[in-house]
Amino acid sequence: MQSKKPMAAERAITLKQGLIRVCLAAFGLVAALTGPVSADINVTQLANQGVMITDGETRILIDALVVEPYSVYGGLPEDVRPMFDNLTGPFSAIDLVLISHRHHEHNQPAYACQFMQKSGQSRLKTSEQVIGLMRERCRDLVTTDPRVEVIDPLHASPVVFEVKGAKVTVFPLSHGTQSYARIENFGHLIEMGGVRILHIGDAAMSAEDFALAGLDSVDIDVALVPFWFFQPGPGGEVVNRFLGASRKIAVHIPPSEMDEVKAYMSESFPEVLILTKTLDKASFAPIPKTNP
Ligand SMILES: [Zn+2]
Ligand SMILES: [Zn+2]
Numbered sequence: 507m508q509s510k511k512p513m514a515a516e517r518a519i520t521l522k523q524g525l526i527r528v529c530l531a532a533f534g535l536v537a538a539l540t541g542p543v544s545a546d547i548n549v550t551q552l553a554n555q556g557v558m559i560t561d562g563e564t565r566i567l568i569d570a571l572v573v574e575p576y577s578v579y580g581g582l583p584e585d586v587r588p589m590f591d592n593l594t595g596p597f598s599a600i601d602l603v604l605i606s607h608r609h610h611e612h613n614q615p616a617y618a619c620q621f622m623q624k625s626g627q628s629r630l631k632t633s634e635q636v637i638g639l640m641r642e643r644c645r646d647l648v649t650t651d652p653r654v655e656v657i658d659p660l661h662a663s664p665v666v667f668e669v670k671g672a673k674v675t676v677f678p679l680s681h682g683t684q685s686y687a688r689i690e691n692f693g694h695l696i697e698m699g700g701v702r703i704l705h706i707g708d709a710a711m712s713a714e715d716f717a718l719a720g721l722d723s724v725d726i727d728v729a730l731v732p733f734w735f736f737q738p739g740p741g742g743e744v745v746n747r748f749l750g751a752s753r754k755i756a757v758h759i760p761p762s763e764m765d766e767v768k769a770y771m772s773e774s775f776p777e778v779l780i781l782t783k784t785l786d787k788a789s790f791a792p793i794p795k796t797n798p
Pocket of ligand 2 (some may be wrong): 607609708767
């Protein structure tokens with residue numbers, strides 16, 4: 507589906523973004539608009555929380571090197587698997603691979619190695635924990651290929667870089683407490699064509715953690731939010747305070763619970779999108795750039 511905002515709304519959003527950019531400068535989270543823009547920004551659903559995000563030129567995978575089902579979470583359907591193996595469809599010409607954390611419904615090391623070995627051009631930037639599990643499968647690639655890079659973003663110093671027409675900001679976002687406290691989980695803010703898309707991995711439903719990550723001062727257009735944030739409990743506060751995107755996509759939905767989750771969401775949060783099947787796609791109109 508496509509989002510066409512009226513002119514006045516576009517101006518308001520651009521003004522708001524300008525103000526927010528000023529605030530963000532203090533945190534190093536500034537994402538300047540880059541390059542000429544016209545194509546829609548597409549988000550394509552892959553396995554579980556995996557997506558391919560593109561503006562037609564730059565192609566980014568997040569949590570998308572997942573092939574087999576894991577626990578209750580889905581893998582790639584049979585008709586999509588060859589696309590992964592042959593680097594076609596959503597897996598073709600990928601510029602950048604991002605992975606939120608090491609859990610197997612977000613990254614499968616053997617398949618991540620396979621993808622990176624075949625792709626030739628894709629760069630991978632992720633945590634030491636994710637790379638550590640891959641190292642057991644493809645030591646040479648991980649230790650010698652300059653396309654593979656460990657990043658270590660901190661709250662005070664997020665990792666910010668550009669890939670072709672996209673600006674990427676990576677920052678830590680807690681997975682939780684106790685046994686989850688040691689899991690490095692990254693949030694990813696992707697800006698393409700003026701549209702800011704947020705992927706939070708398995709972030710804990712903690713307003714405190716979202717505040718620590720600086721998300722109270724980040725303007726988001728599209729938020730990919732695990733579906734449990736919308737259920738009664740602590741997720742509501744996080745969504746209201748930090749994920750005020752005009753478009754939200756509920757993600758991380760086990761296939762066996764899809765019907766139930768969709769029924770609940772259409773009743774309680776009808777404005778939230780759900781990409782039901784692998785290769786389902788949401789499109790967002792670029793936000794025109796206005797020079798300061
Ligand atoms: Zn997960
Ligand atoms: Zn996890």
